[in-house]
Amino acid sequence: MVTITVDMDKCQSYGQCCFEAADVFALNDDGQLEYVAEADESRRADIEGAADVCPMQAITVE
Amino acid sequence: MNTNSVAASVVVVGAGLGGLRAAEALRGAGFEGAITVVGDESAMPYNRPPLSKEALSAGVHVAELEFRRKASVDDVDWRLGSPALASDFAARTVTLADGTQLSFDGLVIASGIRPRRLPIAGPEAGRHVLRTAHDAVNVRSYLAPGRSAVIMGAGFIGCEVAATARGLGAEVHIVAIDEQPMVRPLGAELGMGMRSRHEHHGVNFHLGRTVQEFLGGDHVTSVLLDDGTELPASVVIEAVGSVCNVEWLEGNGLDLSDGVLVDQGMVVAAEVPVVAVGDIARHPNALFGNIPRRIEHWNIPTETGRRAGASLASLLRGEQPDQAPFAAMPSFWSDQYHHKIQSFGMPGIATSIQIVDGSANDACIVEYSNDTGLVGVVGVDRTSELAPYRKQLLDR
Numbered sequence: 001m002v003t004i005t006v007d008m009d010k011c012q013s014y015g016q017c018c019f020e021a022a023d024v025f026a027l028n029d030d031g032q033l034e035y036v037a038e039a040d041e042s043r044r045a046d047i048e049g050a051a052d053v054c055p056m057q058a059i060t061v062e
Numbered sequence: 063m064n065t066n067s068v069a070a071s072v073v074v075v076g077a078g079l080g081g082l083r084a085a086e087a088l089r090g091a092g093f094e095g096a097i098t099v100v101g102d103e104s105a106m107p108y109n110r111p112p113l114s115k116e117a118l119s120a121g122v123h124v125a126e127l128e129f130r131r132k133a134s135v136d137d138v139d140w141r142l143g144s145p146a147l148a149s150d151f152a153a154r155t156v157t158l159a160d161g162t163q164l165s166f167d168g169l170v171i172a173s174g175i176r177p178r179r180l181p182i183a184g185p186e187a188g189r190h191v192l193r194t195a196h197d198a199v200n201v202r203s204y205l206a207p208g209r210s211a212v213i214m215g216a217g218f219i220g221c222e223v224a225a226t227a228r229g230l231g232a233e234v235h236i237v238a239i240d241e242q243p244m245v246r247p248l249g250a251e252l253g254m255g256m257r258s259r260h261e262h263h264g265v266n267f268h269l270g271r272t273v274q275e276f277l278g279g280d281h282v283t284s285v286l287l288d289d290g291t292e293l294p295a296s297v298v299i300e301a302v303g304s305v306c307n308v309e310w311l312e313g314n315g316l317d318l319s320d321g322v323l324v325d326q327g328m329v330v331a332a333e334v335p336v337v338a339v340g341d342i343a344r345h346p347n348a349l350f351g352n353i354p355r356r357i358e359h360w361n362i363p364t365e366t367g368r369r370a371g372a373s374l375a376s377l378l379r380g381e382q383p384d385q386a387p388f389a390a391m392p393s394f395w396s397d398q399y400h401h402k403i404q405s406f407g408m409p410g411i412a413t414s415i416q417i418v419d420g421s422a423n424d425a426c427i428v429e430y431s432n433d434t435g436l437v438g439v440v441g442v443d444r445t446s447e448l449a450p451y452r453k454q455l456l457d458r
Contacts, residue, residue, distance in 0.1 A: 013446050031446030052364050
């Protein structure tokens, strides 16, 4: 299981993570990031990719 | 070529984002040999954009800016604090400033760029660039009420520093030859809109002007412009573009006139083999006609690093790298005051610019087009609404 944490104090809703792993990260109608905190191990590469491209480096994947 | 992965070793020259991502991608592609990363700074790879924004404002702590590194690169040998001075592709060696000579089976060029310096007469002390955490610490020491900062250049870094300096209470002057700030990436109308935002916060623009001379004794105290204007200067911040760190590559028969030319796999020379990543890699992009270009946007080191690492791992196994087109969406963002700018694509190559929603002085979405159709989109304070435009750009 992949565990995802986003530091919402850092997140600026640039949405780059949403393009890497749309099933995990999404911007809601107010432009705020929503994400699922756990995902299947098969999704690890894309989720780590999402953490890589976050301009604010706000995403932690464990 | 060494096809035995047990003995193969890779040297990565450049310990920034591109070098890190290339090393991670080598591991991700199954390369198990030794990786040595050479860096001119003493710090581990860290995130530079905050250096003109939140870190410049709140204080620079480089450890907090370090990128998280994947566990796969825990065994990398980091040779930090000594830049590469020379390389010999035929002998497969890189020589560092401290005299160390490193041998490699595969090489990653990730040495990036440095700020351009202009030859202008006057004292050196008080003149600063903003590239490294060390630079940011120096610049920050000047930004306070009662001090005056003269910023040369009205690009993104200059404008971000201006906004941060105003936030810290310093007087701010921007001197630039351009007719509007950020005009090349944003166009004149949105550039003017950004200028209004800066003027609202008290920034003084001196556009269409150049610096003639720095005045002062040991330390700059004022700046003389070409029209005779003299601006008080506690510090000068030079943000007038960049030059590529290619000198260490001379003598290998490469065209180094504008970075390093690579193919769609980021390969410079397959027979050595050598790949290049990041700001320095002049790469084709299938989304924009495959014309090789250097793109100094934040996401490009990651995109090119992923591809370069995979290509080099293939070459070191004696295999052909993936020949698929390289198609990455360039993206940049900027924070100035409470305003957020985000871009997708290549607005700088547009011949036609249209504000499709809002106005240049307010929240807006701007489309950038040329004869091939939409090439870029910029949102100001509308960043969460750009996904459909990005999709349109990907489907070009």
